[in-house]
Amino acid sequence: EDKVVQSPLSLVVHEGDTVTLNCSYEVTNFRSLLWYKQEKKAPTFLFMLTSSGIEKKSGRLSSILDKKELFSILNITATQTGDSAVYLCAVNSNSGYALNFGKGTSLLVTP
């Protein structure tokens, strides 16, 4: 059975800190890994990773995938209170088009 595990489940940091969120997976016929930010209801897309070792970057956020060790990390540097959200990791496999989600990491950035 496909599995996506995120850690930590929750995290509290101060503004300006750097955080690293983890996502490990066990998926048959891996196709892609996606990161989403969920603040209220709608998850908003951050990154999609398909190739190992290539960093995706957008402003203070970056992510990298390791297909050999079956994990991805999401880094947020110089955190701001607006980064407070649940960060979801999801994996897509060739066995279907549905995304298999982890339970998320709840990040709280305090002023």
Place this chain on the structure above:
Amino acid sequence: GAGVSQSPSNKVTEKGKDVELRCDPISGHTALYWYRQRLGQGLEFLIYFQGNSAPDKSGLPSDRFSAERTGESVSTLTIQRTQQEDSAVYLCASSRPGGIETQYFGPGTRLLVL
């Protein structure tokens, strides 16, 4: 352009009643997905539509759940004889066709079954 839209935003119903949730995908997105998110949990896949192909219903939790989509437009998710455990946020996503395409989510419908 406009994103995925869903209605209603919130729905409160009594146990045993039927509910209908609506999703309007992004124009040009032929793939449409329904997910459910219970409190404190990750998203669970429910059903997937791709163009005129038969839908993938493998995630529907029981025969009380059904979904329809007309062509490549609006989809409705129907829950019959609602139960309290159906309370969740129901999220719709759409994507372009293809093997590796980003799914874009709507704002969801928060369903509360009393």
